[in-house]
Amino acid sequence: MLHQVGLNSAEELFDSIPQDLRLTGNLNTTPALSEIELLDGFERLAARNPGARRTSFLGAGAYQHYIPTIVDHIISRSEFFTAYTPYQPEIAQGTLQAIFEFQTLVCQLTGMEVANASMYDGSTALAEAVLMAERVTRRSKVIACGAIHPEYLEVITTYVQHAGIELLHAPADQETGQTSGAFDSLDDETAALVVQSPNFFGCIEDVAALAERAHAVGALLIVTVTEAMSLGLLRSPGACGADIVVAEGQSFGVPLSFGGPYVGLFATREKYARQIPGRLVGEAYDKEGRRGFVLTLATREQHIRREKATSNICTNEGLIALATTVYLETMGRRGLQEAAQQCAQKAAYAAKRIGELEGFSVPFSGPRFNEFVVRAPGDAKQLLAQLASEKNITGGLPLSRYYPDRPNEFLVCVTEINSRAQIDALVDGLASPGKT
Secondary structure (H helix, E strand, O other): OOOOOOOOOHHHHHOOOOHHHOOOOOOOOOOOOOHHHHHHHHHHHHHOOHHHHOEEOOOOOOOOOOOOHHHHHHHOOHHHHOOOOOOOHHHOHHHHHHHHHHHHHHHHHHOOOEEOOOEOOHHHHHHHHHHHHHHHHOOOEEEEEOOOOHHHHHHHHHHHOOOOOEEEEEOEOOOOOOEOOHHHHOOOOEEEEEEEOOOOOOEOOOHHHHHHHHHHOOOEEEEEEOOHHHHHOOOOOHHHOOOEEEEEHHHOOOOOHHHOOOOEEEEEOHHHHHHOOOEEEEEEEOOOOOEEEEEEEEOEOOOOOHHHOOEOOOOOOHHHHHHHHHHHHHHHHHHHHHHHHHHHHHHHHHHHHHHOOOOOEOOOOOOEOOEEEEEOOOOHHHHHHHHHHHHOEEOOEEHHHOOOOOOOEEEEEOOOOOOHHHHHHHHHHHHOOOOO
16 A cells, blocks of 8 residues: 555655654553453543433423333344335335334324324424425415424524515413414414424413314414423324324433434324325235335435425434334333323422422413423522532523523423432422532
């Protein structure tokens, strides 16, 4: 190789590096360690990172739930881990069947009739739902409820700002935390009413009432869910009249992973199936009558004429969707309900305890699942920073990050991971900041 590039030695490769910058001595490394010594050393290093073992009550779109060990085991198998797009069904039946099972589970959870093979994440799934509503209704006005996750709203804005769609915002009620004012703008020019439930403030919306009002003017109701675990306890959006349901599936067997990759769930009514973005796996039969699975719909530019494409979304989150599938199949209906019930019960306990502290309150009266807003007697951001540094507890998300006019409020999330002792430690930390 040196001869081919016209050099005589490896040292000549580094002639451009000044001599005083070159490492000429030995590396400062320890002698070889046994496996036992090496693992012990890594554990000592890990113990120096208190944040890794910190009790957390963060939510707001990314949730810490227990993940059965079988999930990581299954998705790490080489057949799945290295799988590519299943264009050739004769060699991709395992991948196709897993996606088909995923779609079935999404339909069961959302109460809808058809689901796609997944989207990039919840926010982009919601933006695609808005574009789909415009195609279905041929209308250009969309009303987004003000209690949708602010980052989801930003993604929608980015998608529609040059698509000829007018995006209006309906405020949240300051007493209940639920959507209010959305009906004032509903008319026969409205393509869709968009709502999140449970919403960003943790409050559960009256989806059935919103669906009735939207349908009265010929608009669609789009429901987005950031905390998918709530689908294990609450009445499904489809049963409440939703036309398109999207969700972030991270709660189902997907680790937080510093923000991704996650998986977007997308489901709708069968009559709108051909307007779904992305791809869809369906059943088929060979000439001998044996059941198999194939890509049934792939409404994107690579497969059909550009003007007929529903989206430029070109793939699905196959491996993460598989993790979701394995998680849901492992937990089952009763397991998912149990986890969801624990989330709701523990959140209710935490809200009650915090609301009893002097100077603290839980301002919104609407029903909730596992998140709620807390109003502190002082600056929430400073209080949470103090709680983290002195008690090693991440107490929640300061709302001033998205709402500068709410400096004293923060969002708390409680999941089945959080024990009663951890909740009590949070309450004690809030009651006596600065005391270790």
